[in-house]
Amino acid sequence: MKTITGKTVVLTGASGGIGVFIARALAREQATVVGVSRSKESLEQICAEIEIAGGRSISVPFDISNLEELSVLVQQIHELAGPIDILINNAAIEKYRPFQNYTLKDIQSILTTNLLAPMELSRVILPSMVDRNSGHIVNIASGSGKKGAPYNSIYSASKAGMIMWTDAIRQELANTNVGVSVVCPGYTSAGMFLKFGLPAPNLARVSRPLDVAIAVIQAIKKNQGEVILDGVLTRLLFSNIQLFPNFGDAIYRWIGLTNLNRTCAENQMRDENSVQN
Numbered sequence: 503m504k505t506i507t508g509k510t511v512v513l514t515g516a517s518g519g520i521g522v523f524i525a526r527a528l529a530r531e532q533a534t535v536v537g538v539s540r541s542k543e544s545l546e547q548i549c550a551e552i553e554i555a556g557g558r559s560i561s562v563p564f565d566i567s568n569l570e571e572l573s574v575l576v577q578q579i580h581e582l583a584g585p586i587d588i589l590i591n592n593a594a595i596e597k598y599r600p601f602q603n604y605t606l607k608d609i610q611s612i613l614t615t616n617l618l619a620p621m622e623l624s625r626v627i628l629p630s631m632v633d634r635n636s637g638h639i640v641n642i643a644s645g646s647g648k649k650g651a652p653y654n655s656i657y658s659a660s661k662a663g664m665i666m667w668t669d670a671i672r673q674e675l676a677n678t679n680v681g682v683s684v685v686c687p688g689y690t691s692a693g694m695f696l697k698f699g700l701p702a703p704n705l706a707r708v709s710r711p712l713d714v715a716i717a718v719i720q721a722i723k724k725n726q727g728e729v730i731l732d733g734v735l736t737r738l739l740f741s742n743i744q745l746f747p748n749f750g751d752a753i754y755r756w757i758g759l760t761n762l763n764r765t766c767a768e769n770q771m772r773d774e775n776s777v778q779n
């Protein structure tokens with residue numbers, strides 16, 4: 503899709519973190535941004551900001567983990583904004599734990615929000631894109647989907663699933679004008695990782711949320727299959743772990759990622775315990 507101007511874009515997770523930067527970047531491209539997330543107030547705030555800056559946006563508060571209701575959400579968006587040209591599956595959640603400490607509910611909610619909801623939204627929206635022979639889906643995954651992130655294993659599995667699912671449907675749609683991209687941010691100075699208040703490992707590149715937003719816009723305009731925002735060393739690691747997975751484990755221990763994630767899990771469990779007591 504060469505231009506985003508005038509297109510209707512559904513963006514999940516528009517209310518916080520990286521989503522806000524993607525929403526602003528889309529508005530600068532003169533797209534109509536349909537923001538979806540649970541918190542009505544934060545959504546309305548970003549939509550108001552876009553309108554004040556001269557852009558077009560619509561807020562649709564919705565919990566995407568209600569899978570059975572997603573077709574109703576899409577119908578509602580059609581009525582408010584017309585056909586959907588671009589879908590950006592950005593909303594996600596994560597929870598750090600040693601794997602055996604997750605509850606079944608944790609596993610279900612992370613996989614539902616991060617993987618099943620993007621799949622179901624795409625399944626419902628795609629037929630109209632294929633019929634019109636025009637459209638683009640961008641899935642926001644993560645470097646954690648390229649190499650397992652210890653103590654964040656369910657999130658990692660959801661993002662790995664997203665990367666492979668994107669790879670498969672991109673091939674199915676190759677002879678159409680419907681593009682599919684997966685964008686994999688690494689550490690980013692906004693959003694979920696920032697909430698821990700801990701520094702990223704020394705050798706890891708930290709992207710700005712604006713870099714992720716620019717990557718999303720470029721992925722659509724250039725119809726890029728996969729975009730990885732990590733630095734060269736991490737990309738080299740990702741490319742080599744297919745052959746040498748244990749080498750990747752050693753690198754993660756060496757740069758301090760394994761310890762960092764264990765600390766995130768300990769802090770999260772401590773904070774949750776103190777809220778419960």
Ligand SMILES: NC(=O)c1ccc[n+]([C@@H]2O[C@H](COP(=O)([O-])OP(=O)(O)OC[C@H]3O[C@@H](n4cnc5c(N)ncnc54)[C@H](OP(=O)(O)O)[C@@H]3O)[C@@H](O)[C@H]2O)c1
Pocket residue numbers: 514515516517518519520521538539540541542544564565566567591592593594595615642643644645686687688689690691692693694695696
């Ligand atoms: N930040 C990073 O370092 C980083 C690194 C790699 C990849 N990523 C990926 O980048 C994307 C954005 O992450 P972020 O860091 O911006 O996360 P974030 O700050 O935690 O924001 C997540 C967004 O998703 C929405 N959301 C969560 N659950 C939802 C649900 N059930 N229904 C509807 N909306 C929901 C949230 O809004 P409500 O709470 O109002 O629903 C919020 O707008 C994610 O896919 C994440 O995996 C982030």
